[in-house]
Amino acid sequence: MIKIAPSILAANFAQLGQEVKEVEAAGAELIHIDVMDGHFVPNISFGSIVLDAIRPLTSLPLDVHLMIENPDQYIEQFAKAGADYITVHVEACRHLHRTIQLIRSYGVKPGVVLNPHTPIETIHHVLEDIDMVLFMTVNPGFGGQKFISSVVPKVAALSKIIKERGLTIDIEIDGGITAETIVPCAEAGANIFVAGSAIYNQEDRAAALQAIKAAGEAAYVR
Numbered sequence: 001m002i003k004i005a006p007s008i009l010a011a012n013f014a015q016l017g018q019e020v021k022e023v024e025a026a027g028a029e030l031i032h033i034d035v036m037d038g039h040f041v042p043n044i045s046f047g048s049i050v051l052d053a054i055r056p057l058t059s060l061p062l063d064v065h066l067m068i069e070n071p072d073q074y075i076e077q078f079a080k081a082g083a084d085y086i087t088v089h090v091e092a093c094r095h096l097h098r099t100i101q102l103i104r105s106y107g108v109k110p111g112v113v114l115n116p117h118t119p120i121e122t123i124h125h126v127l128e129d130i131d132m133v134l135f136m137t138v139n140p141g142f143g144g145q146k147f148i149s150s151v152v153p154k155v156a157a158l159s160k161i162i163k164e165r166g167l168t169i170d171i172e173i174d175g176g177i178t179a180e181t182i183v184p185c186a187e188a189g190a191n192i193f194v195a196g197s198a199i200y201n202q203e204d205r206a207a208a209l210q211a212i213k214a215a216g217e218a219a220y221v222r
């Protein structure tokens with residue numbers, strides 16, 4: 001089943017609570033939260049106080065995408081603020097396995113993120129320890145960028161490995177997702193899709209979300 005995770009990075013922060021409730025009512029399955037530190041990525045977004053604020057307003061899982069250096073230092077903070085998933089970039093972790101264990105120790109589902117150029121071989125030895133792999137289909141740091149289609153073969157290759165090993169791991173795609181770009185990703189076996197501008201920048205957000213989901217459902221093969 002296809003799940004849609006609207007990214008609040010594209011929401012109106014002056015009415016964030018309402019923006020979260022709107023996508024929940026529209027059929028979103030997760031809320032995607034982009035944390036940027038101005039070091040790992042060339043942009044700053046927000047920290048765990050935003051989770052503190054929205055946690056009581058939604059029953060949806062909070063999917064926290066950490067685009068930060070030294071993620072270990074902040075995992076407790078995000079776990080205590082109510083994260084359900086915490087995903088860390090392979091490129092930002094010196095001891096990836098330890099970071100995954102740290103996330104799990106707080107009862108949070110761990111996931112790993114790969115930049116567009118990062119090979120899937122970097123996570124072969126942690127697949128048994130994680131709940132999600134997040135493929136970046138843009139270079140991280142900004143919303144509203146163009147989808148990088150050369151990532152799709154990596155998604156298909158990982159999906160095959162997950163199947164061969166009999167694992168249950170969600171494959172999430174993040175960056176430039178629309179009702180068109182979701183199609184090759186769902187065909188490659190991805191099942192969770194982040195969408196920021198393709199939902200929040202639309203007049204009818206519910207219709208936009210449902211159109212993206214329907215296109216993904218029609219294409220999904222696993």
Ligand SMILES: O=C(CO)[C@@H](O)[C@H](O)COP(=O)(O)O
Binds near residue numbers: 007010032177197
């Ligand atoms: O992590 C990121 C960007 O670094 C994403 O979650 C974006 O925020 C998605 O925005 P769109 O590409 O869907 O507009």
Ligand SMILES: [Fe+2]
Binds near residue numbers: 032033034
């Ligand atoms: Fe993200």
